[in-house]
Amino acid sequence: MHMTMRWFGPGYDPVTLEQIRQVPVVKGVISTLYAKQPGELWEKAEIAALKQEIEDSGLTVAGIESVNIHDAIKTGAPERDNYIETYIKTLKHIGQADIHLVCYNFMPVFDWTRTDLAKKRADGSTTMAYNQKIIDTIDPNNMQALIERQSNGFMLAGWEPERLARLKELFALYDTVNPEILFNNLKYFLEQIMPTCDKYNINMAIHPDDPAWAIFGLSRIVTNQEQLLRLMSAVDNVHNGVTLCTGSLGTNPNNNIPEIIKSLKNRIHFAHIRNLLHTAPGQFEEAAHISVDGSLDMFAIVKALYDNGFDGPIRPDHGRNIWGEKGMPGYGLYDRALGAMYLYGLWEALEKHA
Numbered sequence: 001m002h003m004t005m006r007w008f009g010p011g012y013d014p015v016t017l018e019q020i021r022q023v024p025v026v027k028g029v030i031s032t033l034y035a036k037q038p039g040e041l042w043e044k045a046e047i048a049a050l051k052q053e054i055e056d057s058g059l060t061v062a063g064i065e066s067v068n069i070h071d072a073i074k075t076g077a078p079e080r081d082n083y084i085e086t087y088i089k090t091l092k093h094i095g096q097a098d099i100h101l102v103c104y105n106f107m108p109v110f111d112w113t114r115t116d117l118a119k120k121r122a123d124g125s126t127t128m129a130y131n132q133k134i135i136d137t138i139d140p141n142n143m144q145a146l147i148e149r150q151s152n153g154f155m156l157a158g159w160e161p162e163r164l165a166r167l168k169e170l171f172a173l174y175d176t177v178n179p180e181i182l183f184n185n186l187k188y189f190l191e192q193i194m195p196t197c198d199k200y201n202i203n204m205a206i207h208p209d210d211p212a213w214a215i216f217g218l219s220r221i222v223t224n225q226e227q228l229l230r231l232m233s234a235v236d237n238v239h240n241g242v243t244l245c246t247g248s249l250g251t252n253p254n255n256n257i258p259e260i261i262k263s264l265k266n267r268i269h270f271a272h273i274r275n276l277l278h279t280a281p282g283q284f285e286e287a288a289h290i291s292v293d294g295s296l297d298m299f300a301i302v303k304a305l306y307d308n309g310f311d312g313p314i315r316p317d318h319g320r321n322i323w324g325e326k327g328m329p330g331y332g333l334y335d336r337a338l339g340a341m342y343l344y345g346l347w348e349a350l351e352k353h354a
């Protein structure tokens, strides 16, 4: 295991590489070319410049999150092969830069979804929260505005205004895409890219849908153990793997995360670890990382990864905004640093106790 933090890149992330480097256990970052639209080619020189900047700070590039997937690929549109070809070229450039992990997701239209990005908690910290009742009554056309007005002025991953400005068109594209079609489109995509992943030893790590159920009538197919295992066997190549995100899978209290980890064994390439508190059916808020603050047993989760012999990057996922920080929602420095230390502490205890 190596501990990492997400860094959105120069000009986008208010947290500096120097600050990240001062978190004792963090040696690498998970980064991206944040301005890239889904379907756009990542040029070699752009990847090299990002890598150089990170390495100049004394950190390594532990992986890319994300290279986003164009809607033509997700919907199986006739032009998907062109977009897959571009994706393959991007993967090649990433591999040639000696980067071997790519996180991505296959969610239709909306990425991770919350209804409150700054819910005040009893201790005065703020956190991101979700209430299905609000989603059930809100017009999806108003989702972008709801997210944007709570964003503290930052661009949020997966909520690119350019793409969501075409919401009507996007919904029409997905109109006939039922879960089975979506699954087959994902399988097709993976089959096309696997030879390149094999050649450059790139681990593809799909991020689970967040929350782990269908919203706005759009299909979601990466929400539980059964679906994950089905995807692993449909394209049975070690480079077809998973980003184990506890905060996404954990939105559904029926998901037994330590069990899921156990069943995925060597197919977990990347782990996002955070805790959340279930407040009512269909409602949750993101908690501090420690077990006592939320509904997940963080020790059992870290132990399951440890027992698997997990040797990929872990990053503390979303954190609260604490100590007056006006950070990007979910991505303030302080609470993620606390999370990194806590998770590393659990790991060290497991290692020394063995």
Ligand SMILES: [Mn+2]
Binding pocket: 207, 245, 246, 247, 248, 272, 317
């Ligand atoms: Mn995640």
